[in-house]
Amino acid sequence: MNELISTLNDLNVGKVKGNEPLANHTTIKIGGPADCLIEPSSLENLQKTMEIIRTKNIKWRAIGRGSNLLVSDKGIEGIVIKLGAGLANLEVNGTEVTVDGGYSLVALATSISKKGLSGLEFASGIPGSVGGAVYMNAGAHGSDISKILTKALILFEDGNLEWLSNEEMGFSYRTSVLQKQRPGIVVRAVFQLSEGDGETIREQMKKNKNYRKETQPWDSPCAGSIFRNPLPNYAGQLIEEAGLKGYSIGGAKISDMHGNFIVNDGGATAEDVLALIQYVKDTIFESKQIRMETEVEIIGRK
Template structure:
């Protein structure tokens, strides 16, 4: 590992930390240390970084802003690559928008609304980066990435950089090709938007943001929605009906605002969260006969 770190520093790929607590890099403020955390400063540096990782055959994980992510308490062995600053470029060509994977999804939605470009109104309150949104087909308010994405530039494990079409990304509910079949890193995304009435778009964005502000615990450390909606049911509705709002394990609590959120109310551990998730799943299955599936990604050493 020492030699790998030396090569990353020699290649000047970006910031490099050793034994860095991932609680500092997740929205839940939970997570043990990464052996090595590297934040490449641009596309070329990501490619160089991945070449060094492959050369040393070191296990790795990719993160963005750390939403929708639970890192176990013992942390992550190997390397964590953080996509953020340096991969936040933006180019607008009429209704087509090319944006780096490290760009904030909320910020993009807001900027496009002000320009009178419609299609991203649903994203006005979704935390995280463009790369994460493509990876998990992020969505809300009846729409998702699959409806507006034209294509994405992906760095695959074999070092090939390919532009992959919407169709070939095989989107479905909160999933994509990158989760199931071909592991890869989203470098940038191209969205196909359309002209609309700026006032109408910004009004809809504001409505979505206000709704989230009133109904979701955005001022507390959380990861976003914990469970996929078991259609035709609502995950939050089932949890609330089961009487679990406010239920707490250690520092992890089912939000009093929205039952499909688990909040860190004080030094919660990953084990607290996992225990609470399992309790929710068991309770819902016993009461309603419904299987609950987390949409949060759980990584790290057990």
């Protein structure tokens, strides 16, 4: 791995760190080390990185701002690619918005609102990147990415850059084709928004943000919603009805504010969180015969 890191540094692809703790790069502040973490300085350098990954047959994983992720205490084998400032360009052409995968979703929603464009109000409190949001079809308040995305530019492992249409992205609830069938990195997205009243848009965003502050523990390290809603039921409500709010294992605790959030209450490990997830699954199944499925993505060494 040292030789690989040296090669990447020689190519000047961006920031390269060996044995980097992923607790520093996830919103729940949990995660063992990545063998190598790269933050490419440009799309061209991301392509160079992927070329090395392919030729050397190295395992890889892309992340954005680290929300919706639980990384193993043993870390991640191979290369972790973090999209950041090197892939964070924004272009607005009328009601069409083209934005890179490393751009903050919250910053995008805020910027767009100032231009009187409607369609991203739901994203005002989602703490992730555009790439991650497209990857998992992020949503809230009755809307999601699939409602506004026209197409996305994907870098695949074979080095090909390909535009996928909304239909080709295979969106469903918190899911896209990229998660299983066609692993790739969202490097750019095109959204079709609509003209609206700036003040009305900002007021709706403020309401959405305040709702999150009042009902969800965003002042504590967490990964976002842990479980998918087993519709017509809601995960948080099922957990609260089971009397599990505040229940903890090790440093992992079910939020007192919202049953579908697990917070790092201090020194939590991924094993603590996984044990708590399993406890919730067992409890809900025993009491309601409902199988709970995780929304948070669990990755890394077993």
